[in-house]
Amino acid sequence: MLDYDEVTFDLEYSIKEGGDDWLLKDLFRSKPKYVTIRHHQDATKMEQPEKTKKELPDGLWAKCDECNQIIYHKDLEKNLKVCPKCGFHFRISAWERIKFLVDTDSFKELFPNVCSSDPLNFPEYKEKIAKSRETTGLKEGVLTGTAKIEGIYLALGVMDFGFIGGSMGSAVGEKLVRLFEYATEHEIPVVTFATAGGARMQEGILSLMQMAATCQALNRLAEKSIIYISILTDPTTGGVFASFASQGDIIIAEPGALIGFAGARVIQQTTRQTLPPGFQRSEFLLERGIIDMIVNRKEIRSTLARLLRFHQRRNRVV
Amino acid sequence: MGNGSNYNLDFEKPLQELEKRIEEIKTFAEEKRIDMSEEITRIEAKAVTLKKEIYNNLTPWQKIQIARHPKRPTLLEYIDLIFDGFIELHGDRLFKDDPALVGGLAYFNEIPVTILGHQKGRDTKENIYRNFGMPHPEGYRKAIRLMKQAEKFKRPVISFVDVAGAYPGKEAEERGQGEAVARSIMEMAKLRVPIIVVITGEGGSGGALAIGVGDRVLMLEYAYYSVISPEGCASILWKNASDASKAAETLRLTARDLLDFGVIEEVIPEPLGGAHRDLEATAKAIKEAIQNSFAKLLKLNTEELLRMRYKKFREVGRYIEE
Ligand SMILES: [Zn+2]
Numbered sequence: 001m002l003d004y005d006e007v008t009f010d011l012e013y014s015i016k017e018g019g020d021d022w023l024l025k026d027l028f029r030s031k032p033k034y035v036t037i038r039h040h041q042d043a044t045k046m047e048q049p050e051k052t053k054k055e056l057p058d059g060l061w062a063k064c065d066e067c068n069q070i071i072y073h074k075d076l077e078k079n080l081k082v083c084p085k086c087g088f089h090f091r092i093s094a095w096e097r098i099k100f101l102v103d104t105d106s107f108k109e110l111f112p113n114v115c116s117s118d119p120l121n122f123p124e125y126k127e128k129i130a131k132s133r134e135t136t137g138l139k140e141g142v143l144t145g146t147a148k149i150e151g152i153y154l155a156l157g158v159m160d161f162g163f164i165g166g167s168m169g170s171a172v173g174e175k176l177v178r179l180f181e182y183a184t185e186h187e188i189p190v191v192t193f194a195t196a197g198g199a200r201m202q203e204g205i206l207s208l209m210q211m212a213a214t215c216q217a218l219n220r221l222a223e224k225s226i227i228y229i230s231i232l233t234d235p236t237t238g239g240v241f242a243s244f245a246s247q248g249d250i251i252i253a254e255p256g257a258l259i260g261f262a263g264a265r266v267i268q269q270t271t272r273q274t275l276p277p278g279f280q281r282s283e284f285l286l287e288r289g290i291i292d293m294i295v296n297r298k299e300i301r302s303t304l305a306r307l308l309r310f311h312q313r314r315n316r317v318v
Numbered sequence: 319m320g321n322g323s324n325y326n327l328d329f330e331k332p333l334q335e336l337e338k339r340i341e342e343i344k345t346f347a348e349e350k351r352i353d354m355s356e357e358i359t360r361i362e363a364k365a366v367t368l369k370k371e372i373y374n375n376l377t378p379w380q381k382i383q384i385a386r387h388p389k390r391p392t393l394l395e396y397i398d399l400i401f402d403g404f405i406e407l408h409g410d411r412l413f414k415d416d417p418a419l420v421g422g423l424a425y426f427n428e429i430p431v432t433i434l435g436h437q438k439g440r441d442t443k444e445n446i447y448r449n450f451g452m453p454h455p456e457g458y459r460k461a462i463r464l465m466k467q468a469e470k471f472k473r474p475v476i477s478f479v480d481v482a483g484a485y486p487g488k489e490a491e492e493r494g495q496g497e498a499v500a501r502s503i504m505e506m507a508k509l510r511v512p513i514i515v516v517i518t519g520e521g522g523s524g525g526a527l528a529i530g531v532g533d534r535v536l537m538l539e540y541a542y543y544s545v546i547s548p549e550g551c552a553s554i555l556w557k558n559a560s561d562a563s564k565a566a567e568t569l570r571l572t573a574r575d576l577l578d579f580g581v582i583e584e585v586i587p588e589p590l591g592g593a594h595r596d597l598e599a600t601a602k603a604i605k606e607a608i609q610n611s612f613a614k615l616l617k618l619n620t621e622e623l624l625r626m627r628y629k630k631f632r633e634v635g636r637y638i639e640e
Contacts, residue, residue, distance in 0.1 A: 119579075119636040120570050123555060139640075170635030177632065199523075199545050201554065203636075204569045205581050208523060208545040212531050212631040215500060216507035220628075239545070242484075242496040242524045247504060261496035261524070262486030273488045280491060290494045 064088050080297045089254050089297055091234055093136060094143045094160035097193055101301055102147035102156070109145040111178050116140060116171040116203070125202040132163040141172045141196075144179040146188070150305035152312070155183035157192040161235070166196035168240050169203040173210025176244060180217035183226060189308050190221060190228045194245035198238020211243035218247055227311040229304065232259050232282070232291065250307060251291040252300070253282035259291075325388050329372055329380050336365045373590055376540070378572050379563035382548065384540040385519045389594040391601070392451075393420055393435040393478045396518065399601035400608070401426055401433065409460060413493065416457030418449045418485070419529075421464040426476065426608065432468035434461050434529055435478030438519075452485035455498035458528050462498075462505050474512040474615070476608060477529045482547070484525030499528040506531035507631070512615040512623060514608055517541045517582070518593070521571075533627050534611040535581065537573040538600070539588040543581070544571035580634055584611070 062071050066088035076083075080100045081090040092100070098107050118125050133139060141163035147156045157179050159166045168176075176192070183190045199207040221228055230248025232241070234257035242261050253259060260280035267273060278284050285291045295303045309315075326334070340361050347354040376384075384390070397404050401424035408415040420437040423430065436453065439445030461477075468475045484495055506513060506529070515532035521543025530543075537543065551565035552558060570576075573585040586607045589596035615623065 113639040115638050115640050117636050117638045120568065122568060169637075171637040174635050174637050201546050201551060204545050205543060205571065205576060205579060206635055208527055209581060209631060209634045211500070211524065211527055212503055212507060213635065215503045216531075216628055216631055219504060219508045239524050242499040242528075243503065244500070246494075246497040246500045260491050261484065261499065262491065266486045267488060267491070270485075271487045275488060279488070288492050288494065290497060 062090075064090075082297050087255065087296070089234065089256060091161055091195070093162060094138060094158040094193075097158045098143065098147070098156070100297070101304075102149055103151065106148035107145050107156070108147070109143065110182060111144050111175050112139065114140065114171050114175050114178070116169050118202075119170070119206055120202065120204050122202040122204075128164055128202070136160055136162040138163055140175060141166055141168070141200075142175050144175045146182075149191075149301060149308065152305060152308045153188055154308060155179050155186075155188050155190045157190070159193060159195045159240075161195040161197075164200060164202075165198075166194075166240070167198060167200035167207070168196060168210050168214075168243075169200035169207045170210060172200070173207070173213050176210075176214050177217045180214070180221050180228075180244075184217075184221045184224055187224060187226060189226060189311060191231065191304060191308075192228075192244065192248075193231045193233055194236040194240055195233045196236060196238070196240035196245075198240055208239065211239050214244040215247060218244055222249075227308070229307060231300065233257050235259070237261070237263065246290075250293075252293055252295050252303065253285060253291050254297055254300075255282055255294050257282045259285050327380070327383050327387070329376070329383075333365060333368050333372060336361065336368060340365065369590055373592075377563065378542070378566040378569075378575075379548065381540040381572055382542050382566055384592040384594075385538075385542050387592065387594050389440075390438075390480075390519050391593055391597045392440060393437045393480065393518070395440075395597060396478065396601050396604060397424065397433060399598060400605045401431070402428075404433070407464060410456045410463055412459055413456045416449075416453050416460055417447055418451050418453040419457030419461055421460055426474075426612075429612070430471075430473045432464050432473055432475045433478070434464055434475065436481040436525075436529075438480060449485060451481055452483060452525065453481070453528075454485050454487070454490045455493040455495050458484070458498040458502045461529050462502050465502075465505055465509055469509050469511050472511060474514065474612070475509065475532075477506075477513065477515045477532060479515060479517040479521055479526045479530050479543075480519035480541075481522045481525045482520050483522035484528065499524045502528040503531055507627065508624070510620050510624065512612075512618075513627075514611045514615070516586075516604055516608070517543055517573075518604075522547065531627075531631065533615050533623055533630075534583045536584045536586055536604075536607050536611065537576060537582045538586050538593060538604070539573055540592055541573055542566075542571045543573075543576055544569050580630075 060073055062073055062076055064071060064083040067086035069083060069085040081092050116129055138160055142157055142159045144157045147154060157176055180190060218228060228248050229250045230245050232245060232253040236245055236259045241259060258280055259282060264275055282294045286294055340358060343354055343358055404422055404424040406422040418437060421434045424433055436451045437448050438451035439448040465475055484499055513532035515530050515535040517537040519541055523545055548562040548566040548569060549559040551569055552561040576582045577585055584607055586603050589599040593600040
C-alpha cells in the first residue's frame with residue numbers, strides 16, 4: 001500500500017514540461033490527501049493477515065481531506081476509495097485500480113520486466129527507483145497487460161502516481177508503446193489510466209522522446225480503427241497529458257482531478273494571472289471542451305463496458 | 319565587434335577587455351596620428367587565439383547562454399537567407415493567428431516547401447508581440463494546419479525550433495495547450511512527406527517537440543534541447559536555481575550529447591563566437607545541412623520514410639529488461 005506521507009516527502013521535486021515546472025507539492029494541493037490515523041488501542045489488530053495488510057494502510061481510519069470525515073478503511077475500500085460523505089476521489093494505486101475495474105482474475109500482466117536504467121547517471125535516481133519499488137511494490141510506474149471488463153477483452157495500461165510521481169521515462173514509454181503495438185497486432189481496444197506529473201526529469205531528453213514514441217504508436221492503432229479510451233485521474237499533467245493521455249478517441253476524467261499542461265505555480269509566476277477556483281480541474285476541462293465526460297469511479301467500469309461494446313466490430317455496418 | 323554588446327556573456331569578459339583595448343589603441347593611434355598597426359595586429363591575433371580557446375572549451379551552461387543570446391538570429395532572418403520567395407500564411411482557422419509561431423511557403427533551391435518555426439522577437443517591443451516566441455495552442459494548431467496542407471500538396475516540411483517552452487498561461491490551458499502539443503506530435507509522426515527539423519536555439523521540452531518530430535533533426539552547435547530548463551532542474555535537485563550550471567551538465571542537453579543519444583542526426587557547426595556573430599555564415603551552414611538531408615530523404619519512398627521515422631522515435635529510449 002502506498003504511503004502518501006512518504007511519497008510527498010520523497011517526491012518534493014517538480015516534474016517539468018514545456019518550460020513549466022510541476023512541483024509535486026502543488027500536485028498534492030496543500031497536504032497529502034491520505035492521512036492515516038493510528039489508533040493506539042487497536043495496536044494488536046495491526047497484525048493483520050498478509051493480504052489485508054497490503055491493501056490497507058497502517059491504521060484503521062482515514063480522514064477525507066476535502067470534508068474532514070473520518071472513514072473506516074473497510075467502508076472506504078468498499079466505496080472504491082471515494083469518500084462516502086462528499087464524493088472525494090482518493091488517489092489509488094495501479095493494483096487497486098485494476099482490482100476495482102476488471103473482471104475478477106482477468107488481468108494478465110504484459111512486459112513486466114521492462115525497467116528503468118539510469119542513462120544520464122542522474123543524482124539519486126537509482127535510489128528514487130529503489131524507494132518507489134519498495135513503497136509501491138511495482139517495478140515501474142505503469143502496469144500493462146490484458147484484462148476483461150464485463151467479458152470484453154482489452155489492453156490495459158494503468159499508471160501509479162506513487163512511482164516517482166507517475167512520471168514517464170524510457171521504461172514507462174516502452175511499456176505503453178508495446179501495449180499499443182500489442183493491441184494493434186491483436187486488434188483489441190486500449191484503455192489507459194493516466195496519473196502523472198509529466199515526463200521523468202531524471203532521464204532528460206529520453207523521457208521527452210517518449211511523448212513522440214507513445215503518440216506515434218497510437219497512430220498505428222488508429223489506422224486499424226481500434227478504439228482507444230483515455231481516463232485521466234488526479235493528477236494528469238505535463239508531458240503525459242501533452243502526449244498519449246490527451247489523444248484518446250474518448251477522454252474520460254474522474255471528478256475533481258487536476259489535469260493540465262503547465263503547473264499553476266509556473267503560470268502564476270510567468271503571467272501574474274490570478275487563477276479561478278477549479279482551474280484545471282475535470283469540471284473546468286469539460287466546460288472548455290477538452291474532455292468528453294466526467295465519470296465517478298464507481299461508474300467507470302460500466303461506462304467502459306458500454307463504450308467498448310458500442311465499438312465492437314460486429315456492430316459495424318460499414 | 320559582436321553586436322550583442324549589451325548582453326554580456328561572462329566567459330567572454332577577457333575577450334571583451336582585449337577587444338576594448340584594441341579599440342582604445344586604434345582611437346589613440348588615430349588621434350595622435352601614430353602608426354601602431356604592429357601592436358594592433360599583435361593584440362588582434364591574441365584576441366583570435368583567446369576566442370578560439372574560450373569557444374573550444376564551453377561548458378553546457380555557457381552554450382545555453384549563447385543559445386539564449388538576445389541577438390541570436392531568429393527564424394525570419396534565416397528564412398531570408400536560406401529560402402526564396404517566402405509567403406507567410408497566417409492563422410489556425412479556429413481562434414486566431416499566433417505571432418509566436420511563423421509558417422508559410424517558400425522555395426528551397428527551387429523545391430517548394432512549407433516552413434514552420436518559433437519566432438522570437440529581436441527587441442523588447444517585438445518580443446512582446448511575439449510572446450517571446452512561446453506559442454499558445456493556436457500557434458501549434460496553425461502548425462498542424464500548415465503541415466497537413468504540405469501533405470496535401472506533397473511538399474516537404476522544414477521546421478525550425480527555438481522556444482523556451484509552450485506558453486504557460488491561463489488562456490493557453492483553457493484552450494488545451496496539452497492537447498495542441500500532443501496533436502501536433504501525432505500529426506507530424508504520420509505526415510506523409512519528408513520533415514526536416516532544425517533546432518536553432520532553445521529546445522524547450524514539449525513546446526519544442528511539438529514541431530520537432532522529423533525524419534532528420536539537425537541542431538546548431540550551441541543550441542540545447544531538454545525535458546526541463548536547467549534552472550527548473552536545479553531548483554528541484556538543489557532547491558537553488560543558481561545551480562543551473564551544474565544542472566545543465568547533468569541533463570546532457572547539448573547538441574553533442576543529443577547526437578550521442580541518437581535524438582538528433584547532425585550537429586551544424588556555428589561560426590566562432592556563436593551564430594549571433596555571423597548570421598550569414600550560420601545561415602549558409604544551415605542551408606548546406608538541409609541540402610544534405612534532402613539528398614538523403616528524397617531517395618526514400620513514403621513508406622520507407624514513415625517506417626524509419628517510427629523506428630527512430632521507437633528505439634531512442636534506454637531501458638533494461640530484468
Ligand atoms: Zn469527504
